[in-house]
Amino acid sequence: MMELDPALLARIQFATNITFHILFPSITIALGWVLLFFKMRFNATKNEKWMEAYFFWTKIFALCFAMGVVSGITMSFQFGTNWPGFMETVGNIAGPLLAYEILTAFFLEATFLGIMLFGFSRVPAWMHNAATFLVAFGTTVSAFWILALNSWMQTPAGFEMRDGVAHATDWFQIVFNPSFPYRLTHMLLASGVTASFLVAGLSAYRWLRHDRTPAVMAALKTGVLTAAILIPLQIFTGDLHGLNTLQHQPQKVAAMEGLWETKNGAPLVLFALPNKETRQNDLAIEIPKLASLILTHEWDGELKGINAFENNHPPVAQVFWAFRVMVGTGLLMLAVSWSAVFFLWKRKDLVKPLAYAMVPMAFSGWVATVSGWYVTEIGRQPWLVTGVLKTADAISDTPAPIIGISLSMYLTVYAVLMTAFITTLFYMARKAGQVKKDPLTPASGQAVVEALD
Amino acid sequence: MDIFSNGDWLPLSFAALMGLSMLIYAVLDGYDLGVGILMKRATNDEKDRMIGSIGPFWDANETWLVLGAGLLLVAFPKAHSIILSNLYLPVAIMLIGLMLRGVAFDFRAKAKTGHKNAWNNTFFAGSLITAVAQGYMLGAYILGFDKSIAAIAFSLMVGGCVAAGYCLIGACWLIMKTEGALQHKAIGWARVSLWGTMLAIALISISTPLVSERIFDKWFSFPNIVLLAPIPLVTATLVIALEVLLRQLPKPDDRWCWVPFVSTIGIFVLCFHGLAYSFYPYIVPDQLKITEAASAPESLMIILMGALVVLPVLISYTFLAYKIFHGKAKDLSYD
Ligand code: HDD
Ligand code: HEM
Ligand code: HEM
Numbered sequence: 001m002m003e004l005d006p007a008l009l010a011r012i013q014f015a016t017n018i019t020f021h022i023l024f025p026s027i028t029i030a031l032g033w034v035l036l037f038f039k040m041r042f043n044a045t046k047n048e049k050w051m052e053a054y055f056f057w058t059k060i061f062a063l064c065f066a067m068g069v070v071s072g073i074t075m076s077f078q079f080g081t082n083w084p085g086f087m088e089t090v091g092n093i094a095g096p097l098l099a100y101e102i103l104t105a106f107f108l109e110a111t112f113l114g115i116m117l118f119g120f121s122r123v124p125a126w127m128h129n130a131a132t133f134l135v136a137f138g139t140t141v142s143a144f145w146i147l148a149l150n151s152w153m154q155t156p157a158g159f160e161m162r163d164g165v166a167h168a169t170d171w172f173q174i175v176f177n178p179s180f181p182y183r184l185t186h187m188l189l190a191s192g193v194t195a196s197f198l199v200a201g202l203s204a205y206r207w208l209r210h211d212r213t214p215a216v217m218a219a220l221k222t223g224v225l226t227a228a229i230l231i232p233l234q235i236f237t238g239d240l241h242g243l244n245t246l247q248h249q250p251q252k253v254a255a256m257e258g259l260w261e262t263k264n265g266a267p268l269v270l271f272a273l274p275n276k277e278t279r280q281n282d283l284a285i286e287i288p289k290l291a292s293l294i295l296t297h298e299w300d301g302e303l304k305g306i307n308a309f310e311n312n313h314p315p316v317a318q319v320f321w322a323f324r325v326m327v328g329t330g331l332l333m334l335a336v337s338w339s340a341v342f343f344l345w346k347r348k349d350l351v352k353p354l355a356y357a358m359v360p361m362a363f364s365g366w367v368a369t370v371s372g373w374y375v376t377e378i379g380r381q382p383w384l385v386t387g388v389l390k391t392a393d394a395i396s397d398t399p400a401p402i403i404g405i406s407l408s409m410y411l412t413v414y415a416v417l418m419t420a421f422i423t424t425l426f427y428m429a430r431k432a433g434q435v436k437k438d439p440l441t442p443a444s445g446q447a448v449v450e451a452l453d
Numbered sequence: 454m455d456i457f458s459n460g461d462w463l464p465l466s467f468a469a470l471m472g473l474s475m476l477i478y479a480v481l482d483g484y485d486l487g488v489g490i491l492m493k494r495a496t497n498d499e500k501d502r503m504i505g506s507i508g509p510f511w512d513a514n515e516t517w518l519v520l521g522a523g524l525l526l527v528a529f530p531k532a533h534s535i536i537l538s539n540l541y542l543p544v545a546i547m548l549i550g551l552m553l554r555g556v557a558f559d560f561r562a563k564a565k566t567g568h569k570n571a572w573n574n575t576f577f578a579g580s581l582i583t584a585v586a587q588g589y590m591l592g593a594y595i596l597g598f599d600k601s602i603a604a605i606a607f608s609l610m611v612g613g614c615v616a617a618g619y620c621l622i623g624a625c626w627l628i629m630k631t632e633g634a635l636q637h638k639a640i641g642w643a644r645v646s647l648w649g650t651m652l653a654i655a656l657i658s659i660s661t662p663l664v665s666e667r668i669f670d671k672w673f674s675f676p677n678i679v680l681l682a683p684i685p686l687v688t689a690t691l692v693i694a695l696e697v698l699l700r701q702l703p704k705p706d707d708r709w710c711w712v713p714f715v716s717t718i719g720i721f722v723l724c725f726h727g728l729a730y731s732f733y734p735y736i737v738p739d740q741l742k743i744t745e746a747a748s749a750p751e752s753l754m755i756i757l758m759g760a761l762v763v764l765p766v767l768i769s770y771t772f773l774a775y776k777i778f779h780g781k782a783k784d785l786s787y788d
Contacts, residue, residue: 095527114509
């Protein structure tokens with residue numbers, strides 16, 4: 001039998017778990033704000049459609065939140081079980097950041113979630129608004145702390161090494177380390193884009209089933225418009241993020257661009273099969289000099305290639321491809337959201353082919369977000385904390401077969417949950433369309449709920 | 454006492470904080486895991502009602518586990534890696550259990566009606582797996598991670614005991630939060646699980662000193678034995694009082710429906726106290742002391758300051774949530 005490498009298994013397990021986790025926060029972070037928006041629109045206009053949209057999306061939010069919480073609890077054990085070297089070396093820095101996330105974010109969102117979901121008829125309206133706000137706020141604070149930690153792992157600052165252990169010297173520099181502002185902005189926007197495509201896509205699905213009530217159209221327009229506004233911003237901040245990475249982790253950019261040799265006037269590689277044996281790109285399709293122009297703003301600017309980082313660079317093919325998937329998805333999202341805005345504006349309605357395209361695009365945010373994270377995380381290799389700790393040195397001594405068992409359990413459960421999640425989403429969308437809606441003007445949310453259930 | 458002069462107070466306060474969150478976790482998630490296990494014995498309508506009683510709380514309850522494990526991780530990284538690598542599989546199994554029940558909670562109401570039963574069963578199974586896995590870990594911890602067959606059998610037994618304890622507190626929660634036929638059932642469940650819990654306490658109390666000589670000396674030397682005596686005595690009194698009370702419930706006007714829940718919390722606190730006393734000053738039994746395992750003081754200080762500011766706020770909005778949802782449970786709806 002083939003010898004299994006425990007380090008490899010541990011990495012696969014960690015990657016599996018965090019990939020599964022990020023899917024749900026990337027929806028909930030922004031969906032919380034979308035819900036608050038629906039609620040505020042209702043408060044301002046007293047138009048019942050906003051409340052109907054609110055209740056439908058609250059149910060989906062609750063489902064995503066539950067998936068996020070359970071996979072998040074798994075995450076909080078992963079550092080200890082899989083990477084003991086991580087906490088032993090940089091625990092003095094990672095510890096407080098994680099602790100602050102738990103204390104300031106997790107309890108806040110978990111507690112007020114209960115009030116937001118089940119307290120509608122038990123608390124005054126202002127308190128329900130406040131609870132909705134605090135849940136959205138809590139998820140965003142969560143993202144703040146965890147991204148501070150991840151960015152510190154990418155571009156560490158504000159610490160000194162004593163006897164092989166990192167000690168904090170300046171907390172401001174630790175939190176606001178060089179890549180943090182970019183990563184936070186890009187991630188929050190990614191969440192906005194992910195949630196708005198989900199809202200738009202699922203509404204388009206209902207539209208296709210001739211479920212075109214005002215509430216569905218309101219959610220559809222909100223989703224499409226938000227996506228159309230955020231996507232260009234996302235592409236713009238992505239570009240800034242890349243420039244920042246060039247400054248601090250040039251080897252990552254070399255891998256992203258598939259640039260094996262340092263060059264003046266480096267081409268932009270559209271397609272290629274990076275070959276690590278020959279250290280060349282096979283079947284490359286390139287646009288001359290464009291990469292240099294984008295990254296250095298000069299046609300003949302110098303870009304460092306992989307050869308400049310002997311034994312200190314990430315695997316090229318994975319980073320190269322993940323990057324192309326993210327950017328490609330981003331461009332596709334731009335095309336789809338802008339055409340949808342165009343039709344909604346000119347024709348006041350969707351057209352069928354576009355609606356059909358929007359349904360699978362409901363999950364395009366997931367594709368772009370996960371591939372973006374693969375660029376970031378694989379691009380950091382061989383380091384776990386750049387320049388401080390190598391991934392290989394943080395490994396636990398849990399034997400491979402044991403990790404194999406836990407990994408296969410996780411994979412099975414995730415496969416089941418993912419299937420259940422997606423089928424349930426569409427089932428809920430269909431069911432919401434079948435409910436008879438009596439025309440009524442409710443005095444309270446209570447009446448709205450009864451009309452809905 | 455030179456605790457303050459030599460800086461040991463910082464790790465010790467973290468150990469206390471961590472212990473406290475584990476205790477709060479055992480009480481809070483204890484009742485909702487217990488409700489999950491008891492669901493197996495309820496009718497479909499009762500199931501909805503039972504879920505309704507824990508709906509607004511379970512998420513925040515589980516967050517105490519994240520805090521407890523998180524404090525172990527951030528304040529005692531060395532202990533965290535010893536404990537978690539020894540408990541690698543039970544932890545993974547517990548996480549799977551938590552995952553299944555957390556999502557089943559939502560899916561059972563949202564998935565196709567035909568699938569509801571399957572999700573109810575998942576909810577039950579997930580709760581049971583979680584409870585047994587946690588008890589197993591407690592057993593393994595008491596034995597200092599001995600890997601013999603006998604140790605595994607012992608840990609499994611503790612797993613069953615912890616499940617019984619959770620059923621007890623879950624049943625008492627239901628006595629408080631429900632009425633009518635379901636409340637009657639819950640009283641019956643409480644009486645059965647009280648026996649299981651008693652057995653559990655006896656088992657752990659007898660075996661712990663037998664396993665560890667250090668604990669044996671700590672318990673049975675003078676004057677400790679006198680000072681410690683109140684713990685088992687008060688526990689026994691509470692158990693008997695609870696049994697007597699359960700026979701008389703429900704009272705007219707539902708008076709005293711909350712007393713079993715509160716007494717059970719008392720039992721949990723006392724047991725926890727006994728355990729904590731036995732293991733102190735070790736964080737990994739007989740291997741690693743609390744003070745040897747701690748992170749750098751600067752980092753602990755930062756966390757402590759944050760915790761002191763945040764904890765009061767956190768506790769007050771937790772109270773707010775319990776106040777909002779006080780009284781008998783209704784079926785869950787998003788209204
Ligand atoms: C909806 C999701 C989404 C979309 C459409 C894009 N990105 Fe992105 N990208 C992410 C979601 C994301 C992400 C998942 O959120 C990452 C991972 C880490 C981070 O902060 O953001 C990311 C990372 C990331 C990085 C890695 C930086 C590093 O780790 O050092 C770069 C250079 C870009 N992005 C650039 C772009 C460009 C030029 C885009 C143009 C289309 C783009 N992204 C679209
Ligand atoms: C949420 C989106 C994220 C995704 C999809 C993701 C993905 C990945 C992947 C694919 C790896 C494996 C890389 C490799 O071994 O080649 C990895 C490693 C790792 N990531 Fe992330 N990551 C994410 C965020 C984070 C965050 C926020 C943190 C920390 C706060 C983090 C910490 C780690 C650690 C400790 C490792 C293991 C060591 C290593 O392999 O480098 N990740 N991640
Ligand atoms: C970029 C990476 C990450 C982001 C943006 C993120 C964000 C979030 C958010 C918004 C939530 C709230 C629940 C939800 O909406 O689904 C959450 C839950 C959680 N996350 Fe993450 N997370 C990330 C990575 C991690 C990592 C690396 C860990 C492990 C240390 C972790 C641990 C948790 C835990 C324990 C919960 C449950 C909290 C609760 O009980 O409410 N997350 N995360």
